[in-house]
């Protein structure tokens with residue numbers, strides 16, 4: 398029997414700015430990007446932007462960017478609305494973003510205290526390679542993870 402998820406992963410565009418602004422603020426608080434940066438994520442060329450749509454509502458978003466002449470991709474933002482967490486939304490967004498980036502290696506960074514995200518990345522085959530001391534607002538370190546694509 399085939400299982401179908403109750404959400405779909407779709408390309409996002411500038412029309413999603415308001416929903417993305419809301420999502421960023423509830424997911425990231427002090428780390429949330431300003432609206433202008435979010436507009437950039439939704440419009441600049443070379444960026445993969447995907448949303449998870451659940452009954453017409455944006456419940457998750459991922460942004461990915463390829464750098465270094467397309468050899469390395471970076472996940473620049475990933476968030477899921479709290480009431481939709483634990484349902485595989487982030488995993489689906491991450492897998493689709495990795496495919497669309499089509500690079501040899503994907504990297505990302507995360508606050509050391511962010512257990513949920515660290516679990517997700519480890520489960521998805523990411524390995525911690527660096528620590529960037531006091532990278533985040535408030536002085537928290539960042540863990541840098543990377544994954545080689547098959």
Ligand SMILES: CC(C)(COP(=O)(O)OP(=O)(O)OC[C@H]1O[C@@H](n2cnc3c(N)ncnc32)[C@H](O)[C@@H]1OP(=O)(O)O)[C@@H](O)C(=O)NCCC(=O)NCCS
Pocket residue numbers: 424425475476477478481482483484485486487488489506507508511512513514516517518520
């Ligand atoms: C991190 C975040 C994106 C995870 O989203 P999610 O949709 O709940 O994640 P998923 O349901 O796809 O979970 C995928 C895997 O991650 C792990 N995971 C997710 N949340 C977890 C939690 N709270 N505790 C432990 N593991 C967790 C699970 O191991 C799960 O694997 P499983 O399939 O074996 O259960 C979400 O908690 C979030 O938006 N947090 C706030 C923003 C944020 O921190 N973003 C990441 C910044 S680097």
